[in-house]
Amino acid sequence: MGASKASGAADITVASIRSLVSKDRLEKFDPSMFKLVLVDEAHHIVAPQYRKVLEYFGLTEASDQAPALVGVSATFFRFDGLKLGSAIDHIVYHKDYIDMIGDNWLADAVFTTVKTNVDLSRLAKDSSGDFATKALSEAVNTATVNDVTVRSWITNAHDRQSTLVFCVDTEHVRQLTDTFRENGIDARYITASTARQTRNEVLDAFKKGEFPVLLNCGLFTEGTDIPNVDCIVLARPTRSKSLLIQMIGRGLRLYPGKKNCHVIDMVSNLNTGIMSTPTLFGLDPNEVLDKQSVQDVQNRKETGGFGSHIHGAGDIPLSGDGVDVIFTTYDSIFDLLRDEVVDRHIRSISRYAWVRVDVDRYVLADKSGWMTIRKSDRKADGPWVVEHVLKLQSDIKGGSVHTRPRVVTRAPELEQAVHGADTFARTHFKIVTIKTSEKWRQAPATENQINFLNSRKIRENTITSRDLTRGQAADMLTKLRFGTKSRFQIEQKKRKKEAKIRKEFEKQMSQGNIKVGSLSQQNL
Template sequence: MPLLSTSLVRATRTAQATSTIWSAARPMATLREPAIKLRPYQEESIQSVLSYLARGHKRLGLSLATGAGKTVIFTQLIDRIQPPNSHANQTLILAHRRELVDQAANHCRAAYPDKSVDIEMGDLYATGAADITVASIQSLRSADRIDKFNPDRFKLVLVDEAHHIVAPGYLHVLQHFGLYTPPDHVLDPAAPDSHTPKSAGGFQPDAPALVGVSATFSRFDGVRLGAAIDHIVYHKDYIDMINDHWLSPLSFTTVRSRADLGSVKTNKDGDFQTGQLSCAVNTPETNEITFTAWQSDAAHCKSTLVFCVDVNHVKDLASTFRRHGVDARYITGTTKKRDRSTLLQQFKDRIFPILINCAVFTEGTDMPNIDCVLLARPTKSRNLLVQMIGRGMRLYQGKTNCHVVDMVASLETGIVTVPTLFGLDPGELLINATALDLKKAAQERQECDHGPATTTRDISNDTVSFTHYSSVQDLIEDTSGERHIRALSPNAW
């Protein structure tokens, strides 16, 4: 079976046609705040899940762009998926970050004031009997914490940022709920010896339904998701959401510095080794170039989110901005929770213009005020690049677009840049590029050996060069379209 079924369009249309009947058949819940008005694609995704479950499928994925409102869909699924029997009516939501756990729990409490909602995370212990439990995956890795959850009493397991779902911690939890069978426990009935194991996967017939949601349904380490998810049942990409005005338009500028990545090694996940990358990028010269690029191209922006390599890079780049009189503040993994909350709120209120981080806000952070994303860290990961860019795509009052400034270093090391996501040469320099511009440039590049006519200018004593375009469609099309989905599973066509 293909992971993204060829019958998906027909299933979605059927789901749309039956959505009115389904809604009419559902009794109205009492003691609940007014129902959320779902966006059309949110209802479509829910109906697609229900359609696949009705046909006996169990482990499903939703491919939704950042900002699509996956938490809203999560909370709606809890009520829309019916229990298989009278005692299996509990739901488990899995996430890998504190912000995602808190966000999901808050949404569930608001949507279901008549249901009990527990959190299993750190020093917070769930009872195991709540209607809805939101858990960090780290907390469930120990037997004494997961054993209190009786799989027979669960109807649904929801997984946020589900591209992580084949990590060992997740597979351990899925195995507990009968949603994953390790290779040595799966027997191949076709083998002469019935004790011969076949590939991992599969689920118990009485297991709860599994629904995972992600904006980047692939893994840079090459691990296939077919061990945990059998079907991507709905896909809504960035380009459609921008065209339908559900997400903010983007513009791009790439800036080439003199940072030399030639000696930076690759880590086990296939991206740059963090320590060596920091040494190559976190230099006084490169930090000055980064500030100059922002000052020249994005100083008019009110809320810039900056991505750095590591904590030292965060602190040094913040010092560079401050030395030039710009109020730049930072959050790292060691920032205290209270300070972190205060800084985030001040940034959202636009009290200061620059927030710098490293690996803190790549996923699951809701800061719609962001109108500039400054990529000060090179990467080989397509997923990471899309996640960082996605931080600026949410709608916000008065926000007309989000400008992405991509600091490009040496290009012979397999680096992924905005141009490569469009199918352009990684050395193509962009200035205020829109997606329509980039789509046209990519088409022209296919038709001839030379690229589109662009203007290039140098600043800072020839250490920085810019080229501006102004649209985003092809970047999105390339990273979230069917070509991206096909690589997810051995079942993909």
């Protein structure tokens, strides 16, 4: 549209944000002549360029003289957790994509995760907090990973008619396309550098079903309509939930004869804040999906997984009728406090040392105070609430006092709450204290830490610096401070009661077979 120029006098003007703010184009438009400003992909609306346009049209504050502002988005949240409420007053209509699938507005989906264990922990991040493109490409664009990707598609989706593959960059697109072709699959690609005529020809051929696999990088995430797509391959790891949803969304358009879309997620190392289809549904990132439907995944979330498994020491498997139930016991409070698996989910979202102190409750602490993420009963603005408590010095014997919890933000899902909390923490806490990758966390636990832990009598044997790193000890101290020991003691009482009931039941069962029938038959 570069050759087209808006006059500023049309009844309706459609503009891209970059064109609108370039040079003196914005000055063509008289704000008093406009009744409505409609923003598509409105999750970008708090970005600087958008704010410039809103300010020009008098939309930074409520005013009867300004035009109405309406925002539309399929992913109404931001990776950095910044609240869209600074631009949008309230949501007048919302339809979750899961509800839209249930109501047949969108096609159903089935999900498969494939773990490649690519280590992304040291990769640089870009300004938005996602992985830097060049570093990410070097990590995932290898012969081994590309081969696994193609073999995963052959195994799970070779019968699909139209597969759209999301790659990292142009070089990744080319090499992964070559791998598909080496395996006898007619795969083609489009990138931003592809000539427009060629791009249109390839896309038209793909829409007509003339070849099964189309690869791209960064072209088809927002606003692209290719309804025949019945398989999505996520070969591009991301830390952005909105990007993940946008990629999956390319396969959810309705199309004649299309039953569902198969999403194959090439999941890398899960301890680096990566978003994956399990985390998208609120599951632990280590959950493995094998052709699960949206309803299957929702049921899995609501029931806490296909089984009941809390990681720890002393797993006792009990099997029967094809159902495996695993009870986990901890020999001591030390085992519970040291169990780092329970923190893995939140640390796959955040780079900071959040610890889970209870079900749906997480804490991040430093010397200045602490933050809490917890799930509340309140539905307005979302059930997840982020609170900040500030530690103040007191004149009384050098002690300290704490402020009341101040609500920082609310969010509909844990991931959004974490990103909002992290944005706040970056400016209020010392990064060296809260960042999980700091070197001090790998050093042996300090003498003060060891002495304090031993004073709490959390283990029969004495704890030494050989048992814990300084970071592990710091996490344990946070858990102790925020009630994990009390929760453990309550669970211990429940476990003893359950053991007593089970023992009594086994005693009754061992006293003889139970007979069923009339009294006369038993007397015979």
